[in-house]
Amino acid sequence: MLQIIAALVIYIALVIPMGTYLYHIASGQKTFADPVFNRIDNGIYKICGINRQGMNWKQYVASLLTTNAVMIFAGYLILRIQGSLFLNPNGIEGMEPTLAFNTIISFMTNTNLQHYAGESGLSYLSQTLVIIFMMFTSAATGYAACMAFIRGITGSGTHLGNFHEDFIRITTRVLIPFSIIIALILVSQGTPENYTANLTLHTLEGKNQDIAMGPMAALVAIKHLGTNGGGFLGANSATPLENPTILTNLVEMYAMAILPGACVIVFGKMFHDRKKENGAEAKKMRALIGHQARPILGAMAILFLIGLSICFFAEKAGNPLLEHAGLSQAMGNMEGKEVRFGIDQSVLFTTVTTSFTTGTVNNMHDSLTPLGGMVPLLHMMLNCVFGGKGVGFMNMIMYAILAVFLCGLMIGRTPEYLGKKIEGREMKLIVIVLILHPLLILGFSALAVVNQAGLAGITNPGFHGLTQVLYEFASSAANNGSGFEGLADNTGFWNITTGIVMFLGRYIPIIAQLAIAGSLFAKRRMNESAGTLRTDNVIFTMTLVFIVYIFAALTFFPALALGPIAEHLILWFPM
Structure with missing residues (x-):
C-alpha cells in the first residue's frame, strides 16, 4: 500500500508543472525552450509549406483526417514489402494483408493492439519508420485534437487553432525531448538500443537462447509517453529487456500517465480572452472557468482509486481453489506476474495502463483474478478515467455536459456549461459519442460469439472465454491495445473486425467532439444567474461519478455479469 501511495504522490508532484508547460505550448505563450524550438518549428513550417492560419472545426477535422490517411497508406506499404527492404538483419518477411491492415490501423489510431510478436514479425525498418514514427504522430494527433x-469549449482565442501547427509543436516540444530523456534512463538500466541482429547465446542449462536486439529503448519511451502501448517484444513491459528494474517500471508508469493528467490542467488554465471588458468581470470569468477543472479531475481520480482498490484486494485475496487444494495463497495471486514487481506494482501498472488507455503491460492480464481482470476491462469500457492523448478528458466532458443536461431537466434549470447554453445539436453529438463506444464493443462481441471464425479464436471455455472477447473489443474501441493474450487473434476475422472497431472508435468521436467544440465556440457566453447549475463544486463531482457508473451499468452490466462477475461467483461459491 505504501508503494502505491508513494507512487501516486510523486505523480501529483510531476503532473502540475507538466500541465503548465503543455498549457504554454497550447496557448502559444513563451517557454524557456523557445530559442531552440522556434527555429526547429519554423524550419519545418517552411519545408512543408504549412499555412499557420486559424481553422474552424471542419477545417481542423479535414486536416487531421487527411494527414492520418497519408501516413496509413505509406505505413501499410512498408509493412507489406518489409522483407525486400533494408535494416532487416533477421530476414523477416512482409506482413500478410489482413495483419498489415490491422497493424497500420492499430498504430495510427494510437491503439497498438498487437496481433504479432514484435521480435519476429517486424524488421528494424518497420519498427522505426512505421511503429515508432506512428507512436509519435498518433499521439500528436490526439493531443492536437x-x-x-x-x-472551443472555453472560448479561448479567436479560432480552434491550426492542426498542423499544434501537431508539430506537440511533437517537437513535448514528445521528442521527453522521449529522449526516458530512453536514456531505460538504456542506463539495461534496455537495448541498437540495430544489430539478434544474439544467440548458450545458457547455463546447456541450451541456446535468442536475445532480441534493436531500437528497443526508443520505442519503449514513446510507447509510454504517447500512451501507445505496443511492445517491441511480444510480452511487452513484462520482459526484463523492455522493463529491467523497479526504476524503469515507475518511469514507464509516470510517462504514460503524465500527459493525460496534464490535459486536465491545461483545461483549468486556458480561459477566454476578456481584455476588452473590465478587470473585475474578466477575473470572475477566469475563476469560473479555472474551477471547472476540479470536478473533472476529482471524478477521474475517484473512478481510478475505486478501480485500483478493487483490483488490489482481488489480487491479494488470491485463488480460493488453490487454498482448498492446500497451496498457500499468503502472497496472493502471483500467476502471470513478475516477481521483481510483485502484486503491488503489477496492480498499479494494470490500473494505470487501462485508465490512461496506454495498453502496455508488466503482467499478463489473462492471469488476473476475475474481479482483478474486470477492473481494466471496465475502465476501458468507461473510457473516461483520464484516458490517453486527451481522449479521456474529452469523453469526461461529454459526461459532464450530459450530467448538466439531465440535472437541468430534473430541477427546471437551463442546461449550461462554461457559460454556454446546451441545446439539441450538442446533445445529439454527445449521444453519438457515448453510444458508439458500447455499440462497437457489444455489437462486435456478439458477432464473434455467433460466428465460427470468431469462436475459433477463443481458447478458454465458459465465462473466461467471453471475458477474453469483451476485453479484445473494449481494448480496440478504447484505443488501448492491451489484451488478455489468451485469444488466438491473428486470423482474418479478428484482424479485420478489430481493425474496423479501432478505426471507428478513434475517428468518429474526434469528429463529433470537435463539432461540439465548434458549436460551443460560436455561441455567446451567458451571464451567470440564480438559475445556473453550479458545475465547480463537490456535489457536481459526485453527480458526475454517478452518471458515469449509471451509464456503464445500463450498457455493460449484463455482459460483465456473464463474464468476470459470473466467473468470480463460481470461483468463490462453487456449486
Missing part, C-alpha cells in the same frame, strides 16, 4: 477541443 484535445487542445483544439479545449479552445
Whole structure:
C-alpha cells in the first residue's frame, strides 16, 4: 500500500508543472525552450509549406483526417514489402494483408493492439519508420485534437487553432525531448538500443537462447509517453529487456500517465480572452472557468482509486481453489506476474495502463483474478478515467455536459456549461459519442460469439472465454491495445473486425467532439444567474461519478455479469 501511495504522490508532484508547460505550448505563450524550438518549428513550417492560419472545426477535422490517411497508406506499404527492404538483419518477411491492415490501423489510431510478436514479425525498418514514427504522430494527433477541443469549449482565442501547427509543436516540444530523456534512463538500466541482429547465446542449462536486439529503448519511451502501448517484444513491459528494474517500471508508469493528467490542467488554465471588458468581470470569468477543472479531475481520480482498490484486494485475496487444494495463497495471486514487481506494482501498472488507455503491460492480464481482470476491462469500457492523448478528458466532458443536461431537466434549470447554453445539436453529438463506444464493443462481441471464425479464436471455455472477447473489443474501441493474450487473434476475422472497431472508435468521436467544440465556440457566453447549475463544486463531482457508473451499468452490466462477475461467483461459491 505504501508503494502505491508513494507512487501516486510523486505523480501529483510531476503532473502540475507538466500541465503548465503543455498549457504554454497550447496557448502559444513563451517557454524557456523557445530559442531552440522556434527555429526547429519554423524550419519545418517552411519545408512543408504549412499555412499557420486559424481553422474552424471542419477545417481542423479535414486536416487531421487527411494527414492520418497519408501516413496509413505509406505505413501499410512498408509493412507489406518489409522483407525486400533494408535494416532487416533477421530476414523477416512482409506482413500478410489482413495483419498489415490491422497493424497500420492499430498504430495510427494510437491503439497498438498487437496481433504479432514484435521480435519476429517486424524488421528494424518497420519498427522505426512505421511503429515508432506512428507512436509519435498518433499521439500528436490526439493531443492536437484535445487542445483544439479545449479552445472551443472555453472560448479561448479567436479560432480552434491550426492542426498542423499544434501537431508539430506537440511533437517537437513535448514528445521528442521527453522521449529522449526516458530512453536514456531505460538504456542506463539495461534496455537495448541498437540495430544489430539478434544474439544467440548458450545458457547455463546447456541450451541456446535468442536475445532480441534493436531500437528497443526508443520505442519503449514513446510507447509510454504517447500512451501507445505496443511492445517491441511480444510480452511487452513484462520482459526484463523492455522493463529491467523497479526504476524503469515507475518511469514507464509516470510517462504514460503524465500527459493525460496534464490535459486536465491545461483545461483549468486556458480561459477566454476578456481584455476588452473590465478587470473585475474578466477575473470572475477566469475563476469560473479555472474551477471547472476540479470536478473533472476529482471524478477521474475517484473512478481510478475505486478501480485500483478493487483490483488490489482481488489480487491479494488470491485463488480460493488453490487454498482448498492446500497451496498457500499468503502472497496472493502471483500467476502471470513478475516477481521483481510483485502484486503491488503489477496492480498499479494494470490500473494505470487501462485508465490512461496506454495498453502496455508488466503482467499478463489473462492471469488476473476475475474481479482483478474486470477492473481494466471496465475502465476501458468507461473510457473516461483520464484516458490517453486527451481522449479521456474529452469523453469526461461529454459526461459532464450530459450530467448538466439531465440535472437541468430534473430541477427546471437551463442546461449550461462554461457559460454556454446546451441545446439539441450538442446533445445529439454527445449521444453519438457515448453510444458508439458500447455499440462497437457489444455489437462486435456478439458477432464473434455467433460466428465460427470468431469462436475459433477463443481458447478458454465458459465465462473466461467471453471475458477474453469483451476485453479484445473494449481494448480496440478504447484505443488501448492491451489484451488478455489468451485469444488466438491473428486470423482474418479478428484482424479485420478489430481493425474496423479501432478505426471507428478513434475517428468518429474526434469528429463529433470537435463539432461540439465548434458549436460551443460560436455561441455567446451567458451571464451567470440564480438559475445556473453550479458545475465547480463537490456535489457536481459526485453527480458526475454517478452518471458515469449509471451509464456503464445500463450498457455493460449484463455482459460483465456473464463474464468476470459470473466467473468470480463460481470461483468463490462453487456449486
